[in-house]
Amino acid sequence: MKRILLFIMTNILVMAMVSIILNVFNVQPYLTSSGLNTQSLLIFCLIWGSVGSFISLMMSKFMAKRAMGVEIVDGNPQFSELVSTVHHLAKKAGLTKMPEVGVYQSPEINAFATGPSRNNSLVAVSTGLLNRMNKDEVEGVLAHEIAHVANGDMITMALVQGVVNAFVMFFSRLVAFAIDNAMRDENGRGGLGMFARMGVTIVLDIVFGIAAAPLVAWFSRWREFRADAGGAQLAGRHKMVAALQGLQRTIDVVDPELDAGNDNFAALKISSPKSIAFLFSTHPPLEKRISALQQGNF
Template identity: 60%
Template sequence: MFKRIGLFLLTNILMVATIGIVLNLLGVNGYLTAQGINYQSLLIICLVWGMGGSFISLMLSKFMVKMTMGVQIQNENGPYGDLVRKVHVIARRAGITKMPEVGVYDSPEVNAFATGPSANSSLIAVSTGLLREMNEDEVEGVLAHEVAHAANGDMVTLALVQGVVNAFVMFISRIAAFAISNALRSNDDEDRGPSPMINYMIVMVLDIVLGLLAMPIVMWFSRFREYRADSGGASYVGKDKMIRALESLKGQQDRILSGADNMATMKISGKVNFAEMFSTHPTLDKRIQALRTSR
């Protein structure tokens, strides 16, 4: 646990330091002036923080999952050589020129995920629980789904969507916070700007509220990419194997969702949450139906 916390803190320190350096190089140190908001500076700050945070996380994603989840990279001559060869065969069918890293991590849950900054720098990781519970055809369907994520560039596009949403939320919340804090000033404060502490507190509240309101946009794209990865996986190994893999996952769904869910975006399955628009994955029934009705 302490290792995970340490890596999380280190990642955030590096992210803050990197973004701070970029903003200094751009000559942007703040957006509030005596005359009010400098909208150009605010826009640059929001874009750098919003996009920068998402893409730094993406660039560190392979390293982070290896460290936090104990993913062990495999090769064709090792105990999981057949798994590595299957991934490489599917990756070639998908048009990937540099073969993905293939990893296995020890976990009873039936799970797999793809991560990495690009199709040619990706990692396909599989849990030992999945390898125990699924037969060869079902495993192949899951691998095809994850390779499709890598081939489609889903990790990059999701980071881009999240970055744009983050930047938009930051931009709007800071403009709204400035207006609200100005409106809350007493007459005695008319010659001074809004209180920095009040402005900061309002910004924090608006970041949370607007972030929650914008979340369905990111979740919609996440669900869309799952359908696309299912379709891609079916084209690589056949629709029947892809459907069997999803049906097997449906049978294991309770086990998949057991335990901590802080890696929700890496799950290969999902069930209906409080509201489906906040779910990262479509229901398995919908995914299976989409494949059965596809040509």
């Protein structure tokens, strides 16, 4: 129920913001009596694709806390060492405002960083990670997450996803219009009809979205290598390697209840299980990440 309410709230905000922006910029309908206005279509798709992505970014901390059950532990003496380590690494990375530090209940060995900006971020770790990793490994994981924050990876990911969303929408509507046109006779009669055209557009959105997913996944994998390099600079290469080796030993330990339905947070975490479809994986294989760090290939 919590996830459904978050989904509904996000979509209401997206629709409201899109409506306001379309009115402010006086964007005209892209389907007119004289045909398809590609300029209006492109602006429409850019607004829809970007606004949805950035509203998700702005709500990312709130959604992560609710969906993952993150408890903020700043000021909690039980987690004082965790908080002080995050703050130390954040200052070393040049952050002027310290991230919130949170813990979520899960046997999985993982952590993630999220938030709309460098000065408004959250670093959260699982109880499984705290219980099964030693001090150096934990510091390496935290350094990786702080590197994500310092690099502005949440913002760049939103930008990439927004642009991809826009072009997926643009080409699906362009192709749907072409199919509709091809089915009309010389007098302009026939065609798909409104509901069939909507159905074709939705199918094309899905097909083009799947086709574009490897591009977003590639960017996500690239930023993981960059965050590993940043983590090595902050905590030391040996601690970053130790953290990845620790994850490698425990990668198959997951919490099915928390993992199900939380795919939106997969790209935010430090690792993910091996995927058969590597092109769609948000994380490179741990062995490649370890090798890159050991060889200094970053």
